[in-house]
Amino acid sequence: MGADWGYAPAPESADHFKLKDHYGLFIGGKFVPAVSGKRFKTINPANEKVIAEVADGGEKDVDKAVKTARAAYDKVWRKLSGRERGKYLYRIARIIQERSRELAVVESMDGGKPIRESRDVDIPLAAAHFFYHAGWADKLGYAFPGKSVSPIGVAGQIIPWNFPLLMVAWKVAPALACGNTVVLKPAETTPLTALLFAEICQEAGLPEGVFSLVTGAGATGAALVNHPGLNKVAFTGSTEVGKLIQKSLAGRGTKLTLELGGKAAHIIFEDATIDQAVEGIINGIYFNQGHVCCAGSRLLVQESVEEEVVTKLKARMETLMVGDPLDKNTDIGAINSKAQCDRIRDYLKIGEEEGAELFQTQCSVPEKGYWIRPSFFTKVAQSHRIVQEEIFGPVLAIQSFRTLNEALEKANNTPYGLSGGVWTDKGAKIFKVTRGIRAGVIWANTFNKFDPTSPFGGYKESGYGREGGRHGLRPYVELS
Amino acid sequence: MSRNGTSGKNGRLDVRKTYKMLVGGAFVRSESGRALDVEAPGGGWLGHVCRASRKDFRNAVVAARKAASGWATATSYLKGQILYRAAEMLEGRASGFREVLQSIGLSPVAAKTEVSQAIDLLVYYAGWADKYLQVFGAVNPVATPHFNFSVTEPMGVVAYVAGEKRPLLDLVSGIAPIVVGGNTVITLSTGRAAVAAMELGEVLETSDFPPGVINLLCGLREELVGQMSSHMDVNALVVQGGDEKEHTASREACALNLKRYFPRDPGGKGDEDPYRILDTVEIKTTWHPVGG
Numbered sequence: 001m002g003a004d005w006g007y008a009p010a011p012e013s014a015d016h017f018k019l020k021d022h023y024g025l026f027i028g029g030k031f032v033p034a035v036s037g038k039r040f041k042t043i044n045p046a047n048e049k050v051i052a053e054v055a056d057g058g059e060k061d062v063d064k065a066v067k068t069a070r071a072a073y074d075k076v077w078r079k080l081s082g083r084e085r086g087k088y089l090y091r092i093a094r095i096i097q098e099r100s101r102e103l104a105v106v107e108s109m110d111g112g113k114p115i116r117e118s119r120d121v122d123i124p125l126a127a128a129h130f131f132y133h134a135g136w137a138d139k140l141g142y143a144f145p146g147k148s149v150s151p152i153g154v155a156g157q158i159i160p161w162n163f164p165l166l167m168v169a170w171k172v173a174p175a176l177a178c179g180n181t182v183v184l185k186p187a188e189t190t191p192l193t194a195l196l197f198a199e200i201c202q203e204a205g206l207p208e209g210v211f212s213l214v215t216g217a218g219a220t221g222a223a224l225v226n227h228p229g230l231n232k233v234a235f236t237g238s239t240e241v242g243k244l245i246q247k248s249l250a251g252r253g254t255k256l257t258l259e260l261g262g263k264a265a266h267i268i269f270e271d272a273t274i275d276q277a278v279e280g281i282i283n284g285i286y287f288n289q290g291h292v293c294c295a296g297s298r299l300l301v302q303e304s305v306e307e308e309v310v311t312k313l314k315a316r317m318e319t320l321m322v323g324d325p326l327d328k329n330t331d332i333g334a335i336n337s338k339a340q341c342d343r344i345r346d347y348l349k350i351g352e353e354e355g356a357e358l359f360q361t362q363c364s365v366p367e368k369g370y371w372i373r374p375s376f377f378t379k380v381a382q383s384h385r386i387v388q389e390e391i392f393g394p395v396l397a398i399q400s401f402r403t404l405n406e407a408l409e410k411a412n413n414t415p416y417g418l419s420g421g422v423w424t425d426k427g428a429k430i431f432k433v434t435r436g437i438r439a440g441v442i443w444a445n446t447f448n449k450f451d452p453t454s455p456f457g458g459y460k461e462s463g464y465g466r467e468g469g470r471h472g473l474r475p476y477v478e479l480s
Numbered sequence: 481m482s483r484n485g486t487s488g489k490n491g492r493l494d495v496r497k498t499y500k501m502l503v504g505g506a507f508v509r510s511e512s513g514r515a516l517d518v519e520a521p522g523g524g525w526l527g528h529v530c531r532a533s534r535k536d537f538r539n540a541v542v543a544a545r546k547a548a549s550g551w552a553t554a555t556s557y558l559k560g561q562i563l564y565r566a567a568e569m570l571e572g573r574a575s576g577f578r579e580v581l582q583s584i585g586l587s588p589v590a591a592k593t594e595v596s597q598a599i600d601l602l603v604y605y606a607g608w609a610d611k612y613l614q615v616f617g618a619v620n621p622v623a624t625p626h627f628n629f630s631v632t633e634p635m636g637v638v639a640y641v642a643g644e645k646r647p648l649l650d651l652v653s654g655i656a657p658i659v660v661g662g663n664t665v666i667t668l669s670t671g672r673a674a675v676a677a678m679e680l681g682e683v684l685e686t687s688d689f690p691p692g693v694i695n696l697l698c699g700l701r702e703e704l705v706g707q708m709s710s711h712m713d714v715n716a717l718v719v720q721g722g723d724e725k726e727h728t729a730s731r732e733a734c735a736l737n738l739k740r741y742f743p744r745d746p747g748g749k750g751d752e753d754p755y756r757i758l759d760t761v762e763i764k765t766t767w768h769p770v771g772g
Contacts, residue, residue, distance in 0.1 A: 128623065144755075145615065146754075239738070242738070243736070244735075246731065246732075246734070246735035246738070247731075247732045249731070250727075250728045250729075250731035250732040250735070251728040251731075258738070260738075415737070430768070434766045435633075439764070440762060440763065441764075441765050441766075441767075442764065442766045442767070444766060444767065444768045445768060445769055446626065446768065449622075451620070451622035451623055451624065451628070453620040453621050453623075454628050454630075455618075455620070455630050455765045456765070457763070459764075460737070460738065461737060461738045464738065466763050469618060469620050469630060469765070470618055471630060471763045479755060
């Protein structure tokens with residue numbers, strides 16, 4: 001796009017709230033320093049500036065948190081009626097809505113995602129998740145006909161950095177609605193909205209210890225998973241770590257659900273509405289900088305329209321604005337961390353070394369911060385690492401196909417099975433393809449849509465268990 | 481059955497049966513050529529059963545995988561019909577089965593009860609075939625203009641280790657919810673229960689199950705469970721019984737491909753539980769826009 005037709009900057013202001021210089025762990029309803037006194041810095045990936053310091057929780061902190069969660073479970077939460085539990089969740093939902101602008105801005109500052117997405121997707125959906133689950137708390141018998149329903153106990157939950165507050169909601173809302181108490185560890189690069197969520201729990205008057213938060217990195221997560229006081233572990237993250245968690249829990253009765261990686265096929269048939277499909281491709285892989293486990297990272301396009309799709313895709317990609325996450329015009333924000341940025345760059349190099357052809361847009365990117373221009377590879381083979389492995393960035397691999405069966409064969413040729421997409425105007429074909437893709441969430445003539453009523457979760461090595469919908473309650477209840 | 485009788489009435493020699501495993505619709509011996517002695521309840525020799533090898537299990541996985549997509553897409557109505565047909569076949573051979581169960585140690589009353597319960601259990605799950613999706617699926621009222629629904633889909637190939645306590649029922653109560661969910665299955669029976677399992681193979685083979693949908697192995701638990709839990713083309717493992725050590729090892733090995741793992745207590749609690757169907761199915765959610 002020519003500079004004459006560019007947009008003037010339209011930054012969202014950050015002057016309507018004040019973040020603290022440092023945050024403690026949230027244990028037993030209070031913010032407390034880590035026993036070790038250690039802290040780590042959380043930075044803004046768009047300018048590399050420190051936003052705040054956060055307590056680095058260790059084994060002792062985790063132990064304290066699990067014990068207060070147990071006490072809260074035994075003495076308060078499990079005894080409370082479903083109706084009253086639900087009312088706390090309604091309060092939380094409302095406060096998230098009330099503080100939505102603050103939460104959106106902090107989410108974009110801490111994680112690098114465009115304000116448009118945190119404002120319109122992450123925060124409203126987080127509130128909606130609490131609203132939805134609040135209503136289940138006193139109706140669980142209807143979710144499991146023929147069974148009597150009880151909570152599991154204390155849940156340890158570990159969440160990633162790609163949708164920080166939304167993942168808090170996905171994990172905490174069903175757990176609390178079903179009568180469990182929670183110790184949660186957010187990702188080390190994005191702890192701030194989880195800490196604000198802890199404030200919200202205080203404001204909602206949630207009984208002490210029902211929700212605790214231990215910030216830290218991988219070691220803190222390992223301490224949580226290995227704590228013998230947990231009845232349930234829920235993890236969202238990489239398949240590699242998910243497998244390690246399953247192994248480390250093997251000798252214990254702790255229940256486990258895993259929401260792991262993906263390498264979704266996004267199939268475009270020649271009879272699709274191509275312009276809409278191109279929007280779908282953009283949304284599928286460049287939404288949230290491609291930091292999406294269900295991203296449509298493998299494009300399978302029917303040979304007869306490959307050239308048209310690729311040409312239109314390039315043109316559309318050139319209009320994407322990469323830059324300041326707080327700018328309301330920004331389409332693609334900052335890569336979440338230096339480590340992730342390096343990882344994506346490695347994959348770009350690997351793709352080229354494997355013989356694939358790289359396309360990147362020409363847009364300018366800021367000097368400071370971590371950025372990757374929207375990218376795709378053509379001339380890729382099924383065996384290429386950029387086709388097989390999850391990149392978790394704005395990098396698309398484009399393959400072509402001739403027949404429906406070939407498309408399905410390629411789509412399913414992966415150990416992952418989280419999501420998939422298909423574009424065609426033929427109804428019968430939609431059903432054939434949506435049935436044929438071995439994955440837990442399928443978008444037909446749309447992509448990357450989420451809703452609290454809609455179960456989300458994977459087949460195969462994308463993990464097990466569902467989040468959202470009636471099926472999302474199952475991981476948090478005992479049935480007898 | 482009279483395994484140890486050398487001669488019948490009127491000086492006629494009994495024709496004994498060689499027990500074979502069922503793999504891919506064929507009755508086979510172990511590729512290893514090995515056999516296990518089955519001890520009679522009161523002591524002495526009852527007969528031989530196969531001692532399946534790890535290779536037998538891998539062969540069975542190939543057969544089960546080959547049958548998986550056909551069985552997954554068979555209509556619910558057909559699945560129900562075939563399960564019901566299995567009940568009919570078992571009913572027709574009820575007296576023979578009672579004898580078999582008695583020969584491996586069950587009292588006449590217990591044998592009768594077990595055969596009846598196994599038949600009724602097949603009928604019970606036959607009836608679920610075209611209903612569990614209606615009970616466990618959902619149409620989800622999303623807050624955007626989309627039609628959104630969640631259905632069950634089979635996981636694929638499931639391995640099942642049956643207990644020995646109820647030689648027939650432990651096997652049938654494991655198989656029925658797995659196959660009604662649209663999965664294909666490879667079972668392992670051990671000890672004397674293997675005799676009942678191999679007899680059941682003859683019933684299932686005449687019940688219109690497509691070849692490879694149900695594969696029955698027998699052998700040693702300690703030899704085969706490790707292969708079942710670590711096999712990369714098995715989607716789920718359901719086990720009855722087993723000690724803590726085995727469970728720990730299985731959970732660890734299942735992590736290799738994130739195989740779903742379901743240990744179950746031996747005994748009849750939960751035989752009739754449609755939530756067991758849910759253990760070995762996935763939930764798939766599909767979105768489509770609603771618009772002009």
